[in-house]
Amino acid sequence: MTREYERQNVILTDDLFANVINFSQAERAGFINAYVEFWMAREDNTRPPEELAEAAGSLLKGCRQHFHAQVTRIKKISGVVPPALTEVFADRVLQLLQCQDLVTFKSISASLIRDYPKAEGWLNWWMADGRAEMLFTPFRRMPDNLWYNLEDTTNAEEAMHWRIYCGLGKFHGFVAGLRALWAFSEYWQLQSAGNSSGIPLFYGNSCQFWKKWKDELGTTHPSCAPEKIAAKKRARSDGRPPDTARQLLGNHFTDGETSHDASVSPTKRPRLDDIKRASYKWSNNLCWLDTSLELLFSAVSRDFETSFSPRMSELTDEDSLSLLSHAFKARTVLQGPDPSAPDDIASILFAQRETVRQDLCDKKIISAMDSFEAIFTWLGSLLNYPRNSAMKFMHGYFQLHMIDVRSCSGSPSNELSFMQDPHWQTVRKPRAVFHLQLQRSAAEQFDGDVSKWFRHLIQVKKPPTKAPSCWCVLDGEVRCNGTATCLTFCSHIPITLIIEINDQDTQGHDNNSLSWHFPQTIRPLDGKAEERQGVVYDIIGRAFFSPASHHFIARYITPDKHIYDYDGMKLGGYATVDRKAKINTHVAGTHRLISPPPQYNTCAVIYHLRGGTEAQRYFSQHQMASAQQVCNIEFVASHNGSQLTDSDLSIPQEIRLCNDALPIQSDFK
Numbered sequence: 001m002t003r004e005y006e007r008q009n010v011i012l013t014d015d016l017f018a019n020v021i022n023f024s025q026a027e028r029a030g031f032i033n034a035y036v037e038f039w040m041a042r043e044d045n046t047r048p049p050e051e052l053a054e055a056a057g058s059l060l061k062g063c064r065q066h067f068h069a070q071v072t073r074i075k076k077i078s079g080v081v082p083p084a085l086t087e088v089f090a091d092r093v094l095q096l097l098q099c100q101d102l103v104t105f106k107s108i109s110a111s112l113i114r115d116y117p118k119a120e121g122w123l124n125w126w127m128a129d130g131r132a133e134m135l136f137t138p139f140r141r142m143p144d145n146l147w148y149n150l151e152d153t154t155n156a157e158e159a160m161h162w163r164i165y166c167g168l169g170k171f172h173g174f175v176a177g178l179r180a181l182w183a184f185s186e187y188w189q190l191q192s193a194g195n196s197s198g199i200p201l202f203y204g205n206s207c208q209f210w211k212k213w214k215d216e217l218g219t220t221h222p223s224c225a226p227e228k229i230a231a232k233k234r235a236r237s238d239g240r241p242p243d244t245a246r247q248l249l250g251n252h253f254t255d256g257e258t259s260h261d262a263s264v265s266p267t268k269r270p271r272l273d274d275i276k277r278a279s280y281k282w283s284n285n286l287c288w289l290d291t292s293l294e295l296l297f298s299a300v301s302r303d304f305e306t307s308f309s310p311r312m313s314e315l316t317d318e319d320s321l322s323l324l325s326h327a328f329k330a331r332t333v334l335q336g337p338d339p340s341a342p343d344d345i346a347s348i349l350f351a352q353r354e355t356v357r358q359d360l361c362d363k364k365i366i367s368a369m370d371s372f373e374a375i376f377t378w379l380g381s382l383l384n385y386p387r388n389s390a391m392k393f394m395h396g397y398f399q400l401h402m403i404d405v406r407s408c409s410g411s412p413s414n415e416l417s418f419m420q421d422p423h424w425q426t427v428r429k430p431r432a433v434f435h436l437q438l439q440r441s442a443a444e445q446f447d448g449d450v451s452k453w454f455r456h457l458i459q460v461k462k463p464p465t466k467a468p469s470c471w472c473v474l475d476g477e478v479r480c481n482g483t484a485t486c487l488t489f490c491s492h493i494p495i496t497l498i499i500e501i502n503d504q505d506t507q508g509h510d511n512n513s514l515s516w517h518f519p520q521t522i523r524p525l526d527g528k529a530e531e532r533q534g535v536v537y538d539i540i541g542r543a544f545f546s547p548a549s550h551h552f553i554a555r556y557i558t559p560d561k562h563i564y565d566y567d568g569m570k571l572g573g574y575a576t577v578d579r580k581a582k583i584n585t586h587v588a589g590t591h592r593l594i595s596p597p598p599q600y601n602t603c604a605v606i607y608h609l610r611g612g613t614e615a616q617r618y619f620s621q622h623q624m625a626s627a628q629q630v631c632n633i634e635f636v637a638s639h640n641g642s643q644l645t646d647s648d649l650s651i652p653q654e655i656r657l658c659n660d661a662l663p664i665q666s667d668f669k
Contacts, residue, residue, distance in 0.1 A: 002038075018059045018146050020153070022066050023131050023241075032056040058141035062134030064097070065153035067126070070243060079249045079351020080118040082359075083326030084317050089116060093123075102138040118248050118351075125241035245347045277335070277558075278345035279566055280353045281573030285372045289357060290568040291543050291552040292375050294575070297328055298556040299496045299540045299608045304332050307495055307612035311394040314647065320385040321394050323359050327352045346573060375543050375552055375604055376498055380434040391432065396616070396650020400458070401430035401492035403655065405631045408470045411481040419480045425471055426633060429652040430491050437502040443515040448590070450499065450605075451522045458490035458524055460626040487631065491623045492649060493524060493616060497537055497607040518542075518605045520588040525622060533618040534611015539588050544600035553597065556606075557587060565597075613646050620649050632658050 005012055017035060021027050035056035039045045047055070071093050075086040092112055099105040109127065113120045126132065132139040140147065167187075168180045194201055242248055280290035300308050312329065315322045330352065334345045360366045365381045366373055383395055406425040414420050438453065446452040456462060464487035470480035501516065522537040523530065530536075541556025553567040563581040578586065586594050591602045609615050627633040636654040637644055644653065 014055055014059055015146055017056075018061070018142070018150060020061045020063055020150055021134075022063050023134065025130065028057075028060060028130060028134075031060060035059070057130070057133065058143075059146075060134050061142060061147060061150050062131065063153050064135070067097070067135060068094075070122075070126075070241060073243050074119060074122055074248075077245050077248065077351070078327065078330050078348055078355065079245055080122075081116060082323055082355050083330045083352075084315075084322040088317065089119075096136060098137075100137055105136060105138045121242050121248060245344065245351065249347065249351055277564055277575040277577075278342040278349060279573050279575045280349050280568055281346060282568035283350070283354075284370045286353065286357065287552040287568055288373045288375050289353060289360075289378065290573075291554045291566070292379065293327075293353065293356070294554050294566050295541045295543060295556055295604075295606045296379075296496065297331055298558065299606055300328050301332060301335075302540075302559050302608050303495065303612040304328070308397065310613070311392070311397060311647075311650075314393045319392060319394075320363070320382050320389075321392070324356060324382070325394065327356060342574070350573070372550065375545070376435075376500060379498075383432075383434055391651045393647040393650050395432065396492060397495045398498070399432040399434050399492075399494055400436075400490050401652050402433050403427065403430045403489055403491055403627070403633070405464075405487045405489075405633065406467065406471055406484060407464070407487070408472070408480060408482040408484040414480050414482070416479065419470075419472060419482070422482075423472075424631075424657055426631075426655065426657055429654055432652055434498075435500065436498065437500045438516055439502055440515070448515045448517050449519075450516055451519050454499075454522055455524060457488075458493065458623075460487075460489045460623060460630050462487070462489075489623065489627065491627070491655075492620050492652075493609065495609045495612055495616065497522075497609070498604060499607070500604045501602060515590075516602075517590050518588055518602075520583055522607060524619060530618070530622075534609070534615040535619050536610045536615075537607035538610055539583065540606045540608050542587060542594075542602050543604040543606075544597060545603040546597075546600045548599050552603070553600065555587060555594075557583060563587060617646060617649055628658070634658050 001016075002012060005016065010016075019031070021031070032053050036049050036052045039047065039052050040049060045052075071090050075081045075089050081089045089112075092108065095108055096105060099108065109123060112123060126135065133141050164181070164184060167184055168177075172180055191201060279294055280286075282290065308325075308328070312325045315325060331345075331349065334348060357366070357369060360378055360382070361369050363382075363385055365378055365385065379398065383398060404427055408419075408423050410419055410421045410423060412420050436457075438450070442453055446456065464485035467484035467486050469478045470482050470484040472478065472480040499518075518539060520539050523535070524537070525535050539557070541554055544553050544555070545551070546553075551567075551569070553565070555563065555565050557563055561583070562577050562579075563583070563586055564575040564577050566575040581587075588594070596602070611618070624633070624635060633655055635644065636656050637648070
């Protein structure tokens with residue numbers, strides 16, 4: 001290069017050596033050493049080695065594409081960046097490239113480390129001496145005119161280099177290399193001409209080299225051969241920052257905690273034949289959260305694309321359900337058709353769970369990071385956070401809408417005339433309900449049949465319950481002597497139905513669970529038409545609680561009908577499949593008949609609505625039609641909800657009494 005410049009009478013300056021490289025310290029050091037050696041060998045050099053090395057460092061520009069790719073990689077590690085904040089994180093990091101002064105740069109970088117502490121090691125790697133000056137303006141030593149004359153990336157050149165190396169190999173001599181490049185060009189010109197003319201480019205299997213690789217290496221891509229992968233793991237490029245979950249989050253996912261199962265060595269890897277699903281590893285009193293997340297995901301995964309994902313589009317980063325929803329989305333991808341490695345999934349799920357716990361603690365839903373909670377209470381609180389906040393489409397995935405209609409016969413002895421005749425009252429909007437608990441007293445009333453209990457809870461056509469007195473009260477005094485009743489029914493059912501079991505005896509042993517029979521399916525409505533619309537609940541799983549050890553575990557059914565037992569304290573949090581288990585003998589039925597774990601009682605059962613959002617709409621329209629017929633009630637927005645969107649139906653809508661049934665005066669509450 002020097003001889004060519006001299007032949008053309010071009011003055012040799014430092015600018016001619018400027019280059020765009022990646023962030024390998026070896027590459028940078030090699031350039032600086034070569035630059036110093038080159039100038040020290042020239043007679044016209046007047047600079048000492050130290051000055052030459054300083055000048056060489058100012059001639060290197062970093063490839064921005066490498067930085068962008070790293071941002072994309074890091075934002076996908078949910079233990080480092082919460083799934084709901086991935087784009088926010090990316091935008092904030094990329095702002096570092098736009099900073100023109102050091103004060104602004106330090107302010108943004110400090111806020112990033114504060115908000116994403118797990119990314120500190122990664123950010124510090126980029127801000128280290130030697131790298132920052134190649135990328136960020138406040139640290140730049142290269143002159144502006146030279147900086148902007150160079151390309152921002154070497155990606156195109158690297159892609160073409162790879163193609164040439166594949167075709168020609170490496171380490172040719174100068175003349176041999178030129179001849180190889182000429183042959184390379186001629187070859188592809190002939191291939192292009194032949195393809196344009198319709199001429200076959202090869203005969204037989206001679207060019208189907210991937211078949212040969214498959215036979216020799218066991219893979220169609222040589223770089224995926226076992227020895228190549230092992231070599232990559234041994235030789236990590238120094239131009240790559242710490243960018244894996246294990247590097248950024250530590251090794252505590254697999255062997256950082258003491259196992260609570262003495263029969264399992266903490267260093268022993270579970271066999272893949274026995275372990276099929278990575279899940280949440282126990283940590284610091286979190287069995288209540290782990291078990292509930294495992295059961296919820298098992299339900300959500302059944303209709304993630306059709307019913308759950310569309311609801312996520314309405315959530316913003318500020319919504320209380322945003323973080324949880326994105327955690328389920330990330331797990332759906334991790335354990336989808338192209339699953340990640342089990343250990344990687346376990347690591348990411350561990351970090352996800354920690355993020356959810358921190359979010360609950362920040363919102364004061366749980367009292368402390370290590371507090372022990374009831375199994376699904378946190379979700380009910382999250383749905384109502386903050387108080388009086390607007391409901392979203394997502395809320396209807398977990399909540400029922402209940403309507404109370406009060407009626408009173410009236411009494412001639414009443415002082416006010418309108419109280420002498422029958423009168424009615426209803427709420428302006430249905431009330432959203434999440435917690436459904438089976439009481440011990442109800443077991444005898446419904447013969448222990450959960451299906452009978454649920455159908456009675458939601459149906460419109462049933463006898464109303466007698467009220468102690470009329471609701472017409474003024475200044476604490478009942479003003480009506482009539483006979484009052486209350487009819488409570490459901491206008492909207494959730495897709496994920498969670499039923500908890502209440503009533504524990506004084507020793508804390510839950511005997512109520514022994515009385516209830518949980519069927520394999522619950523049909524909220526009668527008739528085959530309703531079943532065709534998917535208005536059927538399928539059992540998903542059970543949560544168990546041990547009063548002796550104060551520990552929650554789960555048993556659940558996957559969409560492919562496999563039954564798994566999950567205990568976060570065992571096998572590093574992996575759920576194990578029971579290949580001999582059946583739904584009607586291990587999940588559905590009474591507690592005694594499902595082969596429960598010793599010393600554990602059923603504390604909650606979870607169901608999933610087979611028809612998803614469409615089944616919800618069918619049910620709501622059916623219920624409001626029945627309510628209009630029985631109680632003269634209708635939605636204000638539209639007749640029986642027929643004009644409401646799916647999102648509207650998932651949010652309590654204003655209702656009213658119609659025809660001759662009028663609510664009482666608003667003075668009485």
